[in-house]
Amino acid sequence: MQVKISKTQVDRLSAGQMLADKEVKGFVARRLNSGAVSYGFRYRDKSTGKQRWLGLGLHGSITPDEARDLAKKAAGEVADKKDPQAELQDSRAEAKREKLVAANTVNVVLDAFEKDHVDGLRSGDQVKAAFTNHVRPRIGDKSIYDLKRSDIITMLNEIKAESGPVMADRVLAHVRKAFNWQMVQDDEFKSPIVRGMAKTKPKERARKRTLADDEIRDVWAALEQIEQPACYPRYVKSLLLAMTRRNESARMHTDEFDGDLWIIPGARSKNKQDHVIPLTPAIRGLVGEKPAGCNGNSWFVFSTTHGAKPFSGFSKAKKELDRVVAKIRKAEGRAPMKQWQLHDLRRTGRSLMSRAKVDADHAERCMGHVIGGVRETYDRYEYLEEKRKAFEALAGLVELILNPPANNVIQIAGAAK
Structure with a gap:
C-alpha cells in the first residue's frame, strides 16, 4: 500500500504488512512478527544493480517524519551515485575504531601489562618506575594505534638527554616487552618499535664505571x-x-x-x-x-x-x-x-x-x-x-x-x- 506514512497509518499495520511512502520513493514502514515497526529505505545500487536496504530506525525511537527526512537524505546520496548502506558501514567501522582507540591508550596497556606480567617480579618495581618516570609522562595518553616510530625515537632521545643512553635502552626494553605482550592478544595492534632504536651498543651497555x-x-x-x-x-x-x-x-x-x-x-x-x-x-x-x-x-x-x-x-x-x-x-x-x-x-x-x-x-x-x-x-x-x-x-x-x-x-x- 502506497500512502503518506504517518503515525496513524503505522499504528494500523498488522504483522507482516508494509507501507510505501508516496512522497519519498523507497521509504517504507513494515511491522515485524515481533510487533515492532521498522522504518527503512529501499534503493538500487547503481554500481552493482543490486537492491539494497538501509535501516532507519524503529517506530517509537524515531518518528515517521524523522524517518522520512533520513530517507530523503539517503535518496540524495543514491542520486549522487553513492551507496548509503556502505557509507553507514564505514561510519560504524570508524565509530568502532574510535571506541577501540579511546579504550587502548599506552597508559591502559601498561596498566594491564603490569598486572599480568610485572607484578611479582623481582625487578617489578624498577619496570614500573621506568614506566612512571619516563614513558607515561611522554606518550601515556596516546592511543597505541596512533603511535609512530618517531614518537618512540623522540621519547628515547629525551630520556637519553635527561638520564643517559643506558637508561634510554633500559626503558626501550621494558616498552618493547609491553608492546609485544599486547600484540599477542590484539590483532589490530602492531608495535612501532623496530631494530636499530637502541642508543648504545652491547659492549657499551656492559658498565664498568666506578667512582674515583x-x-x-x-x-x-x-x-x-x-x-x-x-x-x-x-x-x-x-x-x-x-x-x-x-x-x-x-x-x-x-x-x-x-x-x-x-x-x-x-x-x-x-x-x-x-x-x-x-x-x-x-x-x-x-x-x-x-x-x-x-x-x-x-x-x-x-x-x-x-x-x-x-x-x-x-x-x-x-x-x-x-x-x-x-x-x-x-x-x-x-x-x-x-x-x-x-x-x-x-x-x-x-x-x-x-x-x-x-x-x-x-x-x-x-x-x-x-x-x-x-x-x-x-x-x-x-x-x-x-x-x-x-x-x-x-x-x-x-x-x-x-x-x-x-x-x-x-x-x-x-x-x-
Missing part, C-alpha cells in the same frame, strides 16, 4: 646537604658500604636482622639465595633508631612513611643528588662529574676491597656471589668472619678516602685475607 676517590667525597658531601628525603643519605651510603643492589638495600627490614647479621632473603637477591651481611659498625650506623610514628616493633629501615613502606623515590632523589654534586664541583672550579648510577657504588665497593687487599673469593662472597667449583654448594653462614673483616676493611678505606691524611697518601688499613 674525589667523586666519593663529592657524593658524601652532597648527601650531607640534601634535606629530603631524610633516609636517602643513609640509603645511598649503604649501597657502597654493604655493596648491595638497589632494592636489596631499599627494602631492608628489621625482621631481616638476626643478631649482628642482616639476611637478605633469596626472593630479593639476584641468585635467588639468601645473602648474609655482617652488621659491621659502619653498616649498623646506617640503620638508625626506630622512626618516630612507627606502628609496631619492626619497620623498613629506609622509609619516608615512618617505616611502613620502603623508600622508592629513586629518580627524583638521584636528580637532586646530581644537582648538589654539580653545584659543589662548579663552586670549586672543577669539571662536571661524569654520569653515574647508584649501581656503580656496588662496583666501586668491590674495587675498593681489592685495593684493601681483600681475598678475591671473600670479596665476591661479600657481593652475594656463589663461588663455583668444589665450593659451589651454598651455605649462607659460611665465611662469616672473613666477610666481616672484608666489610670492615672496606669501611676503613672509605673513611680514609673521606678523611685523607695531611700528606694525601691513603694507607690501606684493616686488610682481610
Whole structure:
C-alpha cells in the first residue's frame, strides 16, 4: 500500500504488512512478527544493480517524519551515485575504531601489562618506575594505534638527554616487552618499535664505571646537604658500604636482622639465595633508631612513611643528588662529574676491597656471589668472619678516602685475607 506514512497509518499495520511512502520513493514502514515497526529505505545500487536496504530506525525511537527526512537524505546520496548502506558501514567501522582507540591508550596497556606480567617480579618495581618516570609522562595518553616510530625515537632521545643512553635502552626494553605482550592478544595492534632504536651498543651497555676517590667525597658531601628525603643519605651510603643492589638495600627490614647479621632473603637477591651481611659498625650506623610514628616493633629501615613502606623515590632523589654534586664541583672550579648510577657504588665497593687487599673469593662472597667449583654448594653462614673483616676493611678505606691524611697518601688499613 502506497500512502503518506504517518503515525496513524503505522499504528494500523498488522504483522507482516508494509507501507510505501508516496512522497519519498523507497521509504517504507513494515511491522515485524515481533510487533515492532521498522522504518527503512529501499534503493538500487547503481554500481552493482543490486537492491539494497538501509535501516532507519524503529517506530517509537524515531518518528515517521524523522524517518522520512533520513530517507530523503539517503535518496540524495543514491542520486549522487553513492551507496548509503556502505557509507553507514564505514561510519560504524570508524565509530568502532574510535571506541577501540579511546579504550587502548599506552597508559591502559601498561596498566594491564603490569598486572599480568610485572607484578611479582623481582625487578617489578624498577619496570614500573621506568614506566612512571619516563614513558607515561611522554606518550601515556596516546592511543597505541596512533603511535609512530618517531614518537618512540623522540621519547628515547629525551630520556637519553635527561638520564643517559643506558637508561634510554633500559626503558626501550621494558616498552618493547609491553608492546609485544599486547600484540599477542590484539590483532589490530602492531608495535612501532623496530631494530636499530637502541642508543648504545652491547659492549657499551656492559658498565664498568666506578667512582674515583674525589667523586666519593663529592657524593658524601652532597648527601650531607640534601634535606629530603631524610633516609636517602643513609640509603645511598649503604649501597657502597654493604655493596648491595638497589632494592636489596631499599627494602631492608628489621625482621631481616638476626643478631649482628642482616639476611637478605633469596626472593630479593639476584641468585635467588639468601645473602648474609655482617652488621659491621659502619653498616649498623646506617640503620638508625626506630622512626618516630612507627606502628609496631619492626619497620623498613629506609622509609619516608615512618617505616611502613620502603623508600622508592629513586629518580627524583638521584636528580637532586646530581644537582648538589654539580653545584659543589662548579663552586670549586672543577669539571662536571661524569654520569653515574647508584649501581656503580656496588662496583666501586668491590674495587675498593681489592685495593684493601681483600681475598678475591671473600670479596665476591661479600657481593652475594656463589663461588663455583668444589665450593659451589651454598651455605649462607659460611665465611662469616672473613666477610666481616672484608666489610670492615672496606669501611676503613672509605673513611680514609673521606678523611685523607695531611700528606694525601691513603694507607690501606684493616686488610682481610
